[in-house]
Amino acid sequence: MKTITEPVKQTPVIAEADVVVAGGGPAGVGAALSAARAGAKTVLVERYGSLGGLWTTGLVNPLFDHANKGGIIRELIGKLAERQAWRDDPVRPGFLTCFDIEPMKLLLDELLEAAGVDVLLHSWIADAVLGGDGSEIRGIVVESKSGHGAVLAKVVIDCTGDGDVAARAGAPFEKGRPEDGLMQPQTLMFRLSNCRFLQQGPDHLYGLMQEAARQLGTEVPPFTHPWIIPLPTPGDAVAQLVHVYGMDATDARQLSEACRAARREAMQVAELFRHVPELSEARLVSTAEQLGVRETRRVMGEYVVSLDDLLEGRRHDDGICLVSFPVDIHPLFPGEDDRSKRPRIQPYHVPYRSLVPRQIDQLLTAGRCISGTHEAHASYRVTGNCTAMGEAAGLAAAWCAAEGIAPRQVDGTALRRELQARGTVVD
Ligand SMILES: Cc1cc2nc3c(=O)[nH]c(=O)nc-3n(C[C@H](O)[C@H](O)[C@H](O)COP(=O)(O)OP(=O)(O)OC[C@H]3O[C@@H](n4cnc5c(N)ncnc54)[C@H](O)[C@@H]3O)c2cc1C
Structure with missing residues (x-):
């Protein structure tokens, strides 16, 4: 170098x-x-x-x-x-x-x-x-x-x-x-407003997303255990489902790419939510300031x-x-x-x-x-x-x-x- x-x-x-x-x-x-x-x-x-x-x-x-x-x-x-x-x-x-x-x-x-x-x-x-x-x-x-x-x-x-x-x-x-130094994937958390959804278990949300994607002819993100987590303020929730794989978050270029990829996926997911009846009123109001690095x-x-x-x-x-x-x-x-x-x-x-x-x-x-x-x-x-x-x-x-x-x-x-x-x- x-x-x-x-x-x-x-x-x-x-x-x-x-x-x-x-x-x-x-x-x-x-x-x-x-x-x-x-x-x-x-x-x-x-x-x-x-x-x-x-x-x-x-x-x-x-x-x-x-x-x-x-x-x-x-x-x-x-x-x-x-x-x-x-x-x-x-x-x-x-x-x-x-x-x-x-x-x-x-x-x-x-x-x-x-x-x-x-x-x-x-x-x-x-x-x-x-x-x-x-x-x-x-x-x-x-x-x-x-x-x-x-x-x-x-x-x-x-x-x-x-x-x-x-x-x-x-x-x-x-x-x-x-064996290979591979680290856990990163996740960009995002925040939803107007969300009344109460998730019943790890597969509940994924099933709903699969059904919406099937009707739209699109794909669901690969992480099969997504969660929507309701916060104390009614209607406020955070979503944990966007995963970025194979990146090293101590490398600034990889971290930059991971953030961009995660942001794209978060917006796609928010769009998909509009077609899930239980989530159709929920809106993505922000993605996290920092990528969630596990x-x-x-x-x-x-x-x-x-x-x-x-x-x-x-x-x-x-x-x-x-x-x-x-x-x-x-x-x-x-x-x-x-x-x-x-x-x-x-x-x-x-x-x-x-x-x-x-x-x-x-x-x-x-x-x-x-x-x-x-x-x-x-x-x-x-x-x-x-x-x-x-x-x-x-x-x-x-x-x-x-x-x-x-x-x-x-x-x-x-x-x-x-x-x-x-x-x-x-x-
Ligand atoms: C997507 C995701 C979901 C998770 N879900 C949960 C959950 O539901 N519940 C739970 O309890 N845990 C959860 N975890 C795990 C948990 O959030 C982290 O392991 C925990 O926050 C680690 O705490 P920390 O204080 O070590 O690091 P961090 O929370 O990362 O805090 C480190 C701080 O140091 C600052 N910092 C870093 N580098 C520098 C620098 N060079 N100069 C100045 N400041 C710096 C950062 O800005 C940050 O404020 C989750 C993790 C991820 C990634």
Whole structure:
């Protein structure tokens, strides 16, 4: 590849903190709230204009795997319910537990502000600042309308979903399934207004779409388990059915192509809905600001959560999050979908060690980029777990900053005990 040499430049330090949280999604908000509430001076850097990650800019609902957790996730649900912005599933209680998107954005703004987190929105993390021999992270480099700047911190928590910071720092990572690196498909969520449809099961909507397509002489999209998810506001719903296959979302060109393809398909589906009697009044009002990326980098840590852990329901002395969600690998090729082959798992722990990357000090991960295998990732990646992992990482980072130690030196058993004492870990 052709290259250029950039002139050496002085980078202004735009903030210095105990803890910098990279990314403001479900993991990042958990991490930032937890670190700040534990007394750490905390900065959160997010590339979009709102907090929430896939919850908000990705239009992802429902909030899965929250029932077995206290702490920040319970606090969020309680506050959303107070604002009439939370609703249980009217068809299958406990399954599609949903929230309204704008109240979620506002709530996250309010909570982070109240906790004293310095939130930098519209700021892209472009690089890692390394110290010494390159084995210790000292901060991140941010690009924004203000230009190029560094945010320095004693501990960096990578909550970018894609493990962008860890990758820039040189931490080892894996992508996709072991045999060929193929990753789960991406989905562009879209929002419907005037939608009163209550889906009765995974095949219900697909059957209706097939019937409409047959009458029109067109094709249905290949994903056979589409869902329309009703939100608390009557008539408001999000649809999860447009899939893009074989793309690597850490490659900007592939990501661009995936977004364009998904947008085309979303509009075709919305057109098809007009011919489904139960959906003929529903209208597509927006596609998500960001493509829903299920899987990219998994940053290899001191422990790698594996399928065996899930099958055996393995618990750990440093377990910081109990996961119950199944192994949900969306078909890697169009048309394939045999959910009967899903392994039967037992509730299991994510140990603190899987948040501690190998090789790079002063770095933690939380959310979908933690250390696990392709199969295990497909289970712990849902948002209730991401926030719980963030909460644990934030507390550990605050301890590191206060005591001048590395995340690798944190006593994971003591961390678990403290999270239990706070009612965050309830298993
Ligand atoms: C289509 C789809 C449907 C899903 N459905 C559900 C569901 O129904 N329920 C559920 O609980 N889970 C669901 N999931 C899984 C879940 O949404 C994700 O695994 C989860 O959001 C991961 O949380 P996170 O905080 O790790 O990452 P994200 O939610 O991706 O948040 C990462 C944040 O970091 C920011 N960021 C990333 N890179 C940078 C950078 N370089 N600079 C600055 N900021 C950056 C992003 O903008 C984002 O705000 C779904 C996932 C997908 C893709």
